[in-house]
Amino acid sequence: xxxxxxxxxxxxxxxxxxxxxxxxxxxxxxxxxxxxxxxxxxxxxxxxxxxxxxxxxxxxxxxxxxxxxxxxxxxxxxxxxxxxxxxxxxxxxxxxxxxxxxxxxxxxxxxxxxxxxxxxxxxxxxxxxxxxxxxxxxxxxxxxxxxxxxxxxxxxxxxxxxxxxxxxxxxxxxxxxxxxxxxxxxxxxxxxxxxxxxxxxxxxxxxxxxxxxxxxxxxxxxxxxxxxxxxxxxxxxxxxxxxxxxxxxxxxxxxxxxxxxxxxxxxxxxxxxxxxxxxxxxxxxxxxxxxxxxxxxxxxxxxxxxxxxxxxxxxxxxxxxxxxxxxxxxxxxxxxxxxxxxxxxxxxxxxxxxxxxxxxxxxxxxxxxxxxxxxxxxxxxxxxxxxxxxxxxxxxxxx
Ligand SMILES: NC(=O)c1ccc[n+]([C@@H]2O[C@H](COP(=O)([O-])OP(=O)(O)OC[C@H]3O[C@@H](n4cnc5c(N)ncnc54)[C@H](O)[C@@H]3O)[C@@H](O)[C@H]2O)c1
Ligand SMILES: [Fe+2]
Numbered sequence: 554x555x556x557x558x559x560x561x562x563x564x565x566x567x568x569x570x571x572x573x574x575x576x577x578x579x580x581x582x583x584x585x586x587x588x589x590x591x592x593x594x595x596x597x598x599x600x601x602x603x604x605x606x607x608x609x610x611x612x613x614x615x616x617x618x619x620x621x622x623x624x625x626x627x628x629x630x631x632x633x634x635x636x637x638x639x640x641x642x643x644x645x646x647x648x649x650x651x652x653x654x655x656x657x658x659x660x661x662x663x664x665x666x667x668x669x670x671x672x673x674x675x676x677x678x679x680x681x682x683x684x685x686x687x688x689x690x691x692x693x694x695x696x697x698x699x700x701x702x703x704x705x706x707x708x709x710x711x712x713x714x715x716x717x718x719x720x721x722x723x724x725x726x727x728x729x730x731x732x733x734x735x736x737x738x739x740x741x742x743x744x745x746x747x748x749x750x751x752x753x754x755x756x757x758x759x760x761x762x763x764x765x766x767x768x769x770x771x772x773x774x775x776x777x778x779x780x781x782x783x784x785x786x787x788x789x790x791x792x793x794x795x796x797x798x799x800x801x802x803x804x805x806x807x808x809x810x811x812x813x814x815x816x817x818x819x820x821x822x823x824x825x826x827x828x829x830x831x832x833x834x835x836x837x838x839x840x841x842x843x844x845x846x847x848x849x850x851x852x853x854x855x856x857x858x859x860x861x862x863x864x865x866x867x868x869x870x871x872x873x874x875x876x877x878x879x880x881x882x883x884x885x886x887x888x889x890x891x892x893x894x895x896x897x898x899x900x901x902x903x904x905x906x907x908x909x910x911x912x913x914x915x916x917x918x919x920x921x922x923x924x925x926x927x928x929x930x931x932x933x934x935x936x937x938x939x940x941x942x943x944x945x946x947x948x949x950x951x952x
Contacts, residue, residue: 569774571821572713574700576737579813581806584741587616587658588623594697594736596656599627600649602669603660607703610747616660616701628652635663636725636835637668638718639682645672649696656697662756663707663842666700667715670733673698682727683719689929691730700735703744704756705795705808707842708763708816710738718836724925725832729820742809746799753796754899755843756793757808761788763815765854765868767822769861770866770934773814777822782871784815789872796899827853829931830944833922835882838908848904851892852951855945858885860936905952915952919945 576593578586591599599620603613608631620627630648633641649657649672657676659669674695675682685691700710709715713734719726748756764784765776788811794804830853831845840848858865866884869875874891875884875933908915923944932939939947 569772569776569821571776572731573817574735574738577711577740577813578737579740579810582741584616584739584744585619586704587699587701588619588625589741590737590739591620591625591656591658591698592623596625596657596697598652598654599625599656599658600645600652600654600672601627601629601658601660602633602645602672603629603631603665604635604662604898605631607661607665612703612744613660615620616658620658627658631666633665635662635664635720636716636839637664638720638922640720641668642671642675642682642717645669646675649676650863651827656699658699660703661700662670662702662704663716666702666709666735667717669700669734670698670709670715671717671728672734685715685728685730686719686726686927688729689731690728691732694732697736699737699739701739701744702739702809702812704748704752705742705745705760705805706756706813708812708819709795710735710740711813711816712820714820714904716832716842722835725759725836727832727929727931739811740809740813742802742806745809746758746802746805748799750796750799750905751900753799753808754792754901755841755847756791756812757788757795757843758847758850758895758899758901759843760784760808760812760815760895761792762827762850763819763824764811765850766825766827767815767818768868769857769864769936770819770823770825771936772823774822777818780814781818781822782867784811784818785868785871787811787814793895793898809942822930823934825935826857826932826939826944829926829929829935830922830947832929833925834904836925837918837922840907844901844907847896847899847901848907849947849951851889851896852947854892855889855941856947857936858889864936897921903952904948912952916949919948944950
């Protein structure tokens with residue numbers, strides 16, 4: 554993609570790669586197929602990576618029973634914290650070696666799925682986890698890996714991306730490589746129905762952000778555009794329903810698909826400035842990933858809009874915030890208002906309200922956060938590529 558003098562974006566002939574899992578099962582109840590799927594991937598001893606919530610709710614053991622009834626041995630590993638760390642991954646690799654596992658299944662939100670991806674590749678490599686940080690740094694394929702999301706969500710089930718916190722350097726490491734792509738994903742929206750409203754809101758705005766950033770990224774292409782717009786349309790029509798009516802199957806199913814389409818879009822295009830800036834917030838203040846994005850989305854959109862007016866206007870119309878009778882200028886301004894109003898409806902606080910620190914304390918950490926944001930590479934894909942000073946300014950405004 555390239556920008557013209559009006560700040561709109563034109564398709565230019567670039568070589569765009571598209572990766573997705575070879576097998577994707579979707580639909581209510583589809584996770585009951587796990588046993589058959591594990592056998593198809595020749596798994597006979599499976600480490601099921603999940604978190605404490607899914608163990609305590611008895612959901613993880615239901616999947617172990619499913620596997621065992623298909624004659625597949627399985628054990629649970631659940632020492633995964635939200636926004637998983639290198640220590641979580643190392644413990645998972647040890648559990649994997651102790652079991653002599655020949656396949657991994659992750660059950661949960663983006664945290665157990667990302668951790669599972671890195672456990673699966675680490676089992677095939679020596680050396681520290683940070684060797685995988687960055688783009689295309691995984692030398693060879695790991696164990697067969699199946700992802701079953703229970704949030705809607707990160708879309709991690711269909712991405713070649715994993716995000717793991719490096720506890721020594723206090724940064725969230727972004728890893729992108731084809732070998733991190735799950736061999737199979739099962740998107741069963743019924744698993745997401747237990748999400749409480751605040752979690753639904755946080756992960757749902759993450760989903761919408763994936764669609765928006767994939768569509769305005771410099772790396773957007775003709776394969777990712779339809780998926781990004783589908784993610785945006787489904788999120789705009791269903792996120793508030795899923796938030797207000799948690800038992801709505803229609804809204805939950807649509808958000809599960811939105812997350813999946815958003816994942817396919819951003820992993821083959823790119824995320825941009827919102828994600829670049831949200832990772833340092835997660836690393837330093839341990840704010841959940843979706844919430845860190847949500848608090849930044851309106852301000853980052855305001856900053857970026859003049860770099861891709863036509864594209865932001867199309868997002869605005871796709872979300873039903875404006876019509877074809879509005880100019881691109883009007884439509885894109887209505888998008889900012891719409892995103893602010895959505896945050897109010899979903900009771901997303903301002904950044905300062907989430908952090909429980911004074912503005913003075915916040916200001917002290919901004920230099921490192923802005924440097925880490927730029928170093929992640931994501932801001933380089935933004936319609937307007939920010940300077941460090943501009944990133945600091947956006948953090949201040951979002952506070
Ligand atoms: N790999 C990718 O492509 C990608 C994309 C975006 C985000 N991420 C990463 O994903 C992580 C965030 O994942 P997340 O937002 O899905 O949250 P999460 O996995 O951290 O889960 C958040 C909380 O929700 C609970 N939970 C999970 N499913 C539930 C359900 N059905 N009902 C009730 N509670 C449930 C969990 O137990 C946990 O307490 C971050 O580390 C982020 O960096 C990865
Ligand atoms: Fe995200």
